[in-house]
Amino acid sequence: MTRTVYNTATTLDGFIATSDHSLDWLLSRQIDQNGPMNHADFEKRVGAIVMGSSTYRWVREHEPESWAYSMPAWVLTHRQDLEPHPGADIRITAADTPEALTALHTEMVAAAGGRDVWVVGGGDLAGQFADAGLLDEVVVSIAPVTIGAGAPLLPRHVELVRTEWAVNGEFVCVRYDVVKA
Ligand SMILES: NC(=O)c1ccc[n+]([C@@H]2O[C@H](COP(=O)([O-])OP(=O)(O)OC[C@H]3O[C@@H](n4cnc5c(N)ncnc54)[C@H](OP(=O)(O)O)[C@@H]3O)[C@@H](O)[C@H]2O)c1
Numbered sequence: 817m818t819r820t821v822y823n824t825a826t827t828l829d830g831f832i833a834t835s836d837h838s839l840d841w842l843l844s845r846q847i848d849q850n851g852p853m854n855h856a857d858f859e860k861r862v863g864a865i866v867m868g869s870s871t872y873r874w875v876r877e878h879e880p881e882s883w884a885y886s887m888p889a890w891v892l893t894h895r896q897d898l899e900p901h902p903g904a905d906i907r908i909t910a911a912d913t914p915e916a917l918t919a920l921h922t923e924m925v926a927a928a929g930g931r932d933v934w935v936v937g938g939g940d941l942a943g944q945f946a947d948a949g950l951l952d953e954v955v956v957s958i959a960p961v962t963i964g965a966g967a968p969l970l971p972r973h974v975e976l977v978r979t980e981w982a983v984n985g986e987f988v989c990v991r992y993d994v995v996k997a
Pocket residue numbers: 824825826831832833837838839842867868869870871872874875892893894895909910911912913917936937938939940941944967968
């Protein structure tokens with residue numbers, strides 16, 4: 817059964833990027849790619865992904881020659897100037913009401929073919945899925961750093977139940993189920 821999972825790295829004080837979208841606090845850290853709760857194992861269970869426009873622009877700017885994901889991807893934006901990476905299955909659209917997000921989610925679940933839907937980020941987008949009752953899990957890899965300000969992890973009140981945790985390299989990784997009303 818498809819689960820909709822927000823999986824991200826975060827600072828200890830709950831930011832997923834600096835205010836100017838830097839991930840320098842993250843990219844230099846040591847992690848065992850084959851270790852517990854590693855990302856490769858997570859991605860094997862993913863059949864569709866969704867991200868906001870800032871995240872998409874970060875990926876395009878930092879990896880201009882390639883697109884790392886083979887599964888269908890949705891990029892949410894109101895902008896008209898975003899282009900899909902050539903050859904990649906990327907659908908650029910807006911879904912700014914709970915009804916539109918629910919319809920989009922139905923499409924993503926169908927495309928995922930029984931695998932999970934990964935909400936890549938940002939935090940408010942994950943919050944929109946939570947608001948609509950569509951978010952099942954939150955998985956965080958917590959880096960040993962605080963940055964004081966930036967793009968928030970999940971700017972909502974969401975009740976969670978811890979289901980798994982592990983130490984991997986410099987990170988503490990935690991999986992939570994979302995408590996639904
Ligand atoms: N630490 C990590 O592992 C990790 C993971 C993911 C992301 N990140 C980073 O975190 C930062 C996140 O940036 P962010 O907080 O700005 O979030 P974002 O979700 O990447 O981008 C937000 C923008 O997406 C568009 N959007 C969001 N929801 C929408 C909807 N329902 N319908 C239509 N458009 C929608 C809006 O912009 P427009 O309409 O103007 O396009 C919105 O301002 C980025 O720097 C990213 O690289 C880090």
